[in-house]
Amino acid sequence: MKSNKELQIAYGLAIILLVVGVLSYSAFSAKTPDQPVRLMFKCVAGKILFDHKTHTVESGYSISCSDCHHNLEEGETDPEACGECHEPVSQDEDVLGRADAFHTQCIGCHKEAEAGPEKCELCHVM
């Protein structure tokens, strides 16, 4: 193979793949699904990977939306994310801070179902 043919291949590859790459990034960028599959909660005690789908689907724990998203009105299908109200440091006495809200919700429910995890490091990546 002659070197000018190699150059042509390289030019062709660079141009075609640049177009494909730019198109893929602009037109097919990874979209966040309407209902989250998994969520990564970040805090000072290490990240927590929460499998949202396992909690909601019938083959999983089959929990209804309103069990956790407690402010959901009857018939409403678009719950707010927890962090919308539960801020890291709560400004409102009636609203739990983020850590307290998650701990109450997660630990409460898992204890009720007598299911693990029981130790911090089984949820928090430390």
Place this chain on the structure above:
Amino acid sequence: MVDNNRFIVSHAPFWHDGSRISTRNYNIAFAAFPAILLGIIYYGMPAVGVISLSISSAIIWEFIFCRVTKRSLTIGDGNAAIIGMILGMLLPATAPWWLVIIGTFVAVIIGKQVYGGIGANPFNPVVVAMAILMISWKDIFDFNEALISYDLDFAMVYPLAALKYFGVSAVDSFSMGDLLMGKQSGGIGSTFGLGLIAGGIYLIIRGIIRWEIALSFLAGIFITALIFNMADSAQYAGPVVHLFAGYTLIGAFFLATEDSSSPVNFIPMLIYGAGTGFLAVLIRNIGVYVDGVIFAILIMNLVNPLLDKIKPKAIGKVA
């Protein structure tokens, strides 16, 4: 007895046998294709975007560098494209465009061209780029977080992260078959074990990579992981997870074997490969990083010139 016939060389003119660097690189691209294809099947168009942008930007960086420094254009040899391709294989499908472009810049310019181009780089350019990217933007390389919106038909947990943070029991659910068939989260082209092994064997048969390095690397991983596992099987996973998860297989066949950053003689190749495997498991098991393959290769690249000092004695004597 020295076979004297082996040293008889005919006189000029010589005839070039037609082999070219580009042919080697086309073969590497061919060998990597199955692993990339499975990544694209799993992760869709975002994966196509990362791989395409990575290859094209690597070629463009080399083009710009050659033009700026007024050197002859080397993009035709395909090495820049291969650097871009392998870097793309290591990235998660959700890698942002700027990360890809910075990565190929570091790999092609800082990893290769500043040393004088192909064959002159002391470190594997892709490994240099990955080490810098992984340290600079570690959240992007947290595959659990990066691939959070993907719902595929297998446990979408990065095995090595699960192992590091939640112990051996967390990786019990990963069977060897699943890991080999790419049913694990990870980089676009680094999870399909069977595809990477097939590609590696193809490259070994074609004489493009050295089996000594690939095999001793895998042996190093296997033996070190086995020793850890035998010492404390509750804390350290067995060799199967270490062999088939993370960057092990792409490291064995596509990273550690890079020409100019690995040794050429038999014994040094074995030491280099085994040392890399040993360090990789050491970093995984007792280091702070989830995967140690990238840093292990980087460290052994550093040792490579020393290893190459172990060489056969020159034939002949001073009269």
